[in-house]
Every structure is written in structure tokens, then in C-alpha cells.
Amino acid sequence: MMEQKKIAFIGAGNMASSIIGGLIQTGYDKANIIASDPSDENRAKITASFAIKTETDNAAAIAWADVVVLAVKPQIMAAVCEDIAARSAQLEQKLWVSIAAGVSIERFHGLLGSVPVVRTMPNTPALLGQGATGLFASEQVSSSDKTFAGELMSAVGVTTWVEQEAQINAVTAASGSGPAYFFLFMEAMQQAALELGLNEQQARALVQQTALGSAQMVINNPDLDLATLRANVTSKGGTTAEAIRTFMEQDLSTTVKQAMTAAADRGAEMEKLF
Ligand SMILES: NC(=O)c1ccc[n+]([C@@H]2O[C@H](COP(=O)([O-])OP(=O)(O)OC[C@H]3O[C@@H](n4cnc5c(N)ncnc54)[C@H](OP(=O)(O)O)[C@@H]3O)[C@@H](O)[C@H]2O)c1
Structure with a gap:
């Protein structure tokens, strides 16, 4: 207490x-x-x-x-x-x-x-x-x-x-602004699911539950790093491997790093405004 x-x-x-x-x-x-x-x-x-x-x-x-x-x-x-x-x-x-x-x-x-x-x-x-x-x-x-x-x-x-x-400012970049990054990623997944033939309700339900379930798996496995969790659900030659290869080719991690650096820089600038 x-x-x-x-x-x-x-x-x-x-x-x-x-x-x-x-x-x-x-x-x-x-x-x-x-x-x-x-x-x-x-x-x-x-x-x-x-x-x-x-x-x-x-x-x-x-x-x-x-x-x-x-x-x-x-x-x-x-x-x-x-x-x-x-x-x-x-x-x-x-x-x-x-x-x-x-x-x-x-x-x-x-x-x-x-x-x-x-x-x-x-x-x-x-x-x-x-x-x-x-x-x-x-x-x-x-x-x-x-x-x-x-x-x-x-x-x-x-x-x-x-x-x-x-x-x-690093906290701002990671968690302060973070919810919007996940919303953006989920929005992109939902849009792609629609284009692949699901309806809006199905796409949203599947995407939101996948986000929740994935975060819960990360929380439930504190001893496993994120790369291992990803490897554990990525069978060689399978569907997930094809998606991950595409993200890697597009250099997703560099985009994320640039976005978070921009958020942290903006946080530092805002300290001069207030
Ligand atoms: N909401 C979030 O998700 C979030 C996340 C991170 C940080 N924050 C921070 O949390 C702080 C509050 O955000 P919030 O979303 O709770 O904003 P909010 O709902 O607008 O709350 C601010 C409150 O302060 C009142 N207020 C205005 N002038 C005041 C005065 N002179 N004395 C006392 N109270 C006064 C406002 O009344 P009126 O409505 O009548 O103006 C309002 O009720 C912000 O500094 C924000 O940066 C919020």
C-alpha cells in the first residue's frame, strides 16, 4: 500500500x-x-x-x-x-x-x-x-x-x-508517441487485409487481436528477445518468412529509427517553446 x-x-x-x-x-x-x-x-x-x-x-x-x-x-x-x-x-x-x-x-x-x-x-x-x-x-x-x-x-x-x-525525449519517442506508430501499422495491415479480400469488420477484428496477442506473448516471455520470438513463428520457406523478407528488403528498421529520432528531436525543440 x-x-x-x-x-x-x-x-x-x-x-x-x-x-x-x-x-x-x-x-x-x-x-x-x-x-x-x-x-x-x-x-x-x-x-x-x-x-x-x-x-x-x-x-x-x-x-x-x-x-x-x-x-x-x-x-x-x-x-x-x-x-x-x-x-x-x-x-x-x-x-x-x-x-x-x-x-x-x-x-x-x-x-x-x-x-x-x-x-x-x-x-x-x-x-x-x-x-x-x-x-x-x-x-x-x-x-x-x-x-x-x-x-x-x-x-x-x-x-x-x-x-x-x-x-x-527518448521516452517520448518510444512510448509517448508510440501508440500512434502501432495505430499506423495496424491501419496499414487492415487496409492490406481489405485488399486481400476480407471485409472491414473482419480485418479490424483480426488485426487488433493479433496486436494484443503479440504484445501479450512478448510480456509473457521476458527471457526471450524479440528476434527469437519472431524466429519462433517464422518457418523457413513459409508465409511469415515471405512477409518478413519483404519488410527487411524495404528496410523497415531504418524507417522506424528515423521516425523515432525525428520524434526525439521534436521533443528537444519543444522544450524551448514552453
Ligand atoms: N492525454 C494524454 O494521453 C497525455 C499523454 C501524455 C502526456 N499528457 C499531458 O498531460 C497533461 C494533461 O493532458 P490532458 O489530456 O489530461 O488534458 P486536458 O484533458 O485538457 O486536461 C487539462 C485540464 O486543465 C484544465 N485547466 C485549464 N486551465 C487551468 C488552470 N489555470 N488551472 C487548473 N486547471 C486548468 C483544463 O480545463 P479546460 O478544459 O476548461 O481548459 C482541463 O480540464 C498535458 O500537459 C499533456 O501534455 C497527456
Whole structure:
């Protein structure tokens, strides 16, 4: 069971709701959670779903909390933090956890002072509790706060700590943007299946179950590397071998590497925007 601290979510949108839902599901005391959001609609949704406290004033929520989860869009993060810094005290005594893409620790320190910050990069399947999150802690974060932040994000899926902040851009390239790569690949498979004679419903059902089943096989075989798993289902001279040969001839791995490098580079550029 996680340590119980008072957590304030700043921004009660999709990602905050998922984390709150995940925390409550793991037995976290809802009396220790507050969500602050200017939108009446979002606060009403959060109250209806989880029966937690809500606020319209970020500073009031923060004053109450030990841990602040910054869950607003990156574009408004600076304005939100400037307002917090102007109206809140003892910021360095709280743990700050950001889930915003592209906002660096240096930027947070510029806005809030030298506070302990854990910068995280979740991905969209976190909305279903199936996320993959990378985390990086600033040097001010204690080991117990690091544990807490890790457990917080484990409420919506698996977590991995990185040693260097720049590696967050590799996390963005791998898991942050990753769901869209799989959607693209599945879309291409579905289209090809249609052209080979299946109907849309059949093509989608077969492709989505194949993606799910394949990921499950990878998860269930942690001691087998991916190349071995592939070799195990590729009989010499068979149908799969013909498909794999075609992918190799088209140099799929170079395309994937170029795409992920472009995503990581864009992540680094975005840190200069927010
Ligand atoms: N969704 C994902 O899959 C995903 C994945 C990775 C990272 N993230 C990150 O997670 C963060 C939240 O994303 P999201 O998808 O949850 O966005 P979202 O649903 O739009 O949630 C943001 C919430 O913040 C509220 N808000 C606006 N101004 C505020 C203020 N001054 N103080 C407090 N709350 C305010 C918004 O209200 P209004 O709607 O009224 O503006 C909205 O309810 C983003 O930084 C994003 O980069 C999201």
C-alpha cells in the first residue's frame, strides 16, 4: 500500500482523472486527493466519478497538499506556475510532479524556484490504466518522494526511471508517441487485409487481436528477445518468412529509427517553446 500524502491535481482533465481513478482503485484514500480546475464541467465529472474534493483556486489546493501534480496543457503551464509562485508559499517543501510534455526541470525551477520536481512522460493508454511512463527526478527529490512519484504513476501502468533528463525525449519517442506508430501499422495491415479480400469488420477484428496477442506473448516471455520470438513463428520457406523478407528488403528498421529520432528531436525543440 502506498504512503498516504495529500495530493493536489492542478488540472482535472483526462490524464488527471485517469491517475485519480487508478489511485482510488489501488486503495488510496480519496480524502487525501483534491482536484483544482476552473471548468465547472470538469469538476462536476470528477466529483461524479470519484467523489473527491475539488477547488477552483489552484493556490488553495496547493496550500492543503504535500504533493502537487501539474496536469494542465504544456501551453498554459508557465502562466499556471507564475500564478502559483505569486500566491503560494513554501513551494520547496512540496513534491511537484509534472505530466506535461516538453516542460523541462530548468523551466520549472525558473518558474517555481528550486523545488523538488519529478518530470514524467505518460502515454495515452494511461487513460485505460495501460500506460507506459518515463520519469526523471530533479536533484532536490528525496528517495522517499521518488518512490512516491513512481507509485503515483504506477496507478496508470508501468513506469521506468531515466538517469538523464535528456532521456525523457527518448521516452517520448518510444512510448509517448508510440501508440500512434502501432495505430499506423495496424491501419496499414487492415487496409492490406481489405485488399486481400476480407471485409472491414473482419480485418479490424483480426488485426487488433493479433496486436494484443503479440504484445501479450512478448510480456509473457521476458527471457526471450524479440528476434527469437519472431524466429519462433517464422518457418523457413513459409508465409511469415515471405512477409518478413519483404519488410527487411524495404528496410523497415531504418524507417522506424528515423521516425523515432525525428520524434526525439521534436521533443528537444519543444522544450524551448514552453
Ligand atoms: N492525454 C494524454 O494521453 C497525455 C499523454 C501524455 C502526456 N499528457 C499531458 O498531460 C497533461 C494533461 O493532458 P490532458 O489530456 O489530461 O488534458 P486536458 O484533458 O485538457 O486536461 C487539462 C485540464 O486543465 C484544465 N485547466 C485549464 N486551465 C487551468 C488552470 N489555470 N488551472 C487548473 N486547471 C486548468 C483544463 O480545463 P479546460 O478544459 O476548461 O481548459 C482541463 O480540464 C498535458 O500537459 C499533456 O501534455 C497527456
